[in-house]
Amino acid sequence: MTDRLVIETSGLRKTYGAHEAVRGLNLAVPRGSIFGFLGRNGAGKTTTIKILLGMVRASGGDARVFGLPAGAAGASVDIRSRTGFVGEDKELYDYMTVEEIVRFTAVFYPRWRADLEQRYRKAFELPADRRVKALSKGMRTKLALLLALCRGAELLILDEPTSGLDPAMTEEVLQALVSHVAAEEMTVFFSSHQIAEVDQIADHIAIIDRVFDGDAPDARFSAPGVVRIRRKGRVLTVLASSGADRLVEEARAFNPVSVEIALVTLKEIFLETVTAEA
Secondary structure (H helix, E strand, C coil): CCCCEEEEEEEEEEEECCEEEEEEEEEEEECCCEEEEEECCCCCHHHHHHHHCCCCCCCEEEEEECCEECCCHHHHHHHHHCEEEECCCCCCCCCCEHHHHHHHHHCCCCCCCHHHHHHHHHHHCCCCCCEHHHCCHHHHHHHHHHHHHCCCCCEEEEECCCCCCCHHHHHHHHHHHHHHHHHHCCEEEEEECCHHHHHHHCCEEEEECCCCCCCCCCCCCCCCCEEEEEEECCEEEEEECCCHHHHHHHHHCCCCCCCCCCCCCHHHHHHHHHHHHC
């Protein structure tokens, strides 16, 4: 790994039994960049992040953060001490107030930035005396981001940071990240399946995707509501009006690398119908 790279992976793999969660992933995240990690739900983004943070051990390949091997116990402690992390679930201590959780967190980080704490408390309008359990999802996200940004970290890793936020709140969070990187020369690595978000703030992008290992099978489904089945290379698309849970259960019998459910729009239904008739 060179000094200009904060994260680097080579041929990274992770399997759970017969299921391959990550396959042959190569990443090179430059220092001081906002790096978007783009992929569908279930593509392996969260698994990759857990490997980088030493929370999960890779099945093969190599992963390094700050030049340190992510899979080594001692190195992973050093990596986490230099990294801020905000997960999709925004796990916080619900019984604490905002003031209490900020003070509690600051104790563990000798490089805690009191100046940034004051800046983001004001910018995010976080009420000091309100309990975490009483905060809205957007306020929880901003609190989690404050705790990550103020610890003096060199790297910020975000897993779907704007999940469930309204457009205004999403814009506020994204702009805070851009401003912070510009002012503090921090590196941000964030996963998302929202193309617009990645396009808006990322200066480097990696796309992770997974389908069948080989060509998609000539599958037949007995679940009710199946309208059309289409095979294209390694992708099998099933258009259905109902029975999603049963469809997923049947699909897993074909041992795909991933299964994704997505609501279709009227436009997509129209195009699918016209294309099929043509």
